[in-house]
Amino acid sequence: MKNILIVGCGLLGSSILRRIHKKKITNKIFIYEKSISNISKIKKLKLPGIIVKKLEEGVRKSDLIILCTPMSEYKNIILKMNEHLSKKIIITDIGSSKIETSKIIKKFLRKDIVWIQGHPISGSEVSGPENGKHDIFENKWCVLIKDKDTKKKHLTMLSNFWNKMGSKITIMTAEKHDKIFSITSHLPHLIAYNLVKSAQDFEKIQNYDLIKYSAGGLRDFSRIAASNEIMWRDIFFNNKQNISKAIDLFIKNLNSFKKDINSKNDKSILYKLIQTKKVRSKIIKLKQDVSKPDFGRS
Known part of the structure; x- marks a missing residue:
């Protein structure tokens, strides 16, 4: 070329x-x-x-x-x-x-x-x-x-x-691509945007200055939620069917966590936490990230 x-x-x-x-x-x-x-x-x-x-x-x-x-x-x-x-x-x-x-x-x-x-x-x-x-x-x-x-x-x-x-x-294929990235990329970004919005709404309702107390979780989600809004609007609209299905699955699992918490189901929630924790190890093993604590921040 x-x-x-x-x-x-x-x-x-x-x-x-x-x-x-x-x-x-x-x-x-x-x-x-x-x-x-x-x-x-x-x-x-x-x-x-x-x-x-x-x-x-x-x-x-x-x-x-x-x-x-x-x-x-x-x-x-x-x-x-x-x-x-x-x-x-x-x-x-x-x-x-x-x-x-x-x-x-x-x-x-x-x-x-x-x-x-x-x-x-x-x-x-x-x-x-x-x-x-x-x-x-x-x-x-x-x-x-x-x-x-x-x-x-x-x-x-x-x-x-x-x-x-x-x-x-x-x-x-385009079909396989959009299904995969609805879960690995598009849903995580949507969750990040929604979590930061929830923090903003909570701050207004409670009248707390909570953003300055952002722990690692909110801080890291806020980084993702700082992404380009035009690009992500286009992604959400273009892959709406797969993202909608991913949202439904997320809500189902979120409700399951809610049920375990309210009933103090020790066995069920510990199993979920241990199983999901394994994903981080797999990501590092596949060299998609580094193993340093706090995403390698100094």
Whole structure:
């Protein structure tokens, strides 16, 4: 791939930009960014890449296009790109839900254009190009979506790209992806938002200044709840069916805990606590986190 266009240069877009440059993956990197603030930051940071004022300018010059925008922008971007796309081009994205975006792609993208959906499992609660890191994808999973029309050669090309970025590749369907991440990512974020909102509501009702007494639990949930609101609105709406089922399961288990607490069911609650505790050990064993106490904070 000679030239790459990054559409949207926030946290992950700028991290992709930094990594491509560091690993010398391509000849030229083009950047299309709508935010005047982000453009100013990119220039101030002297990030590598050529900023294009018009989307079509970058599209015509590129072999690979990577969408790093909120998923609610996909339709408009596709409609702007369509007439300028070469048949040899490959498009991918980094969106966190896939079924609904698959429908948008199939409905609006030109039928002779290849789009393979991607999802690098990386990120942070902070946003903006100033927070990007070149090593954010190192040894992290990147999911590539395969459907009945996906050709092996295109999947291989994109797999090779993400391997060069430092990622480990796994391939699955959009349906499987959205079911998995409704539990591992989407529900935890929703719980974090709801827990922080509950703390705010409790503070108002009781008239207590409780936030300054935030223990580790609320503190860590507040970090997750500080994530980009537009991105997470899009994820919740795009994966609503799977997230709704995950919420139902969570409520069922929460009610079970409530029942054990009210009845002081020692045996039942201890079993639950011991079994769920094992997940942390498994996460560390799979090298998804470090074993240092307090998430490795110094």
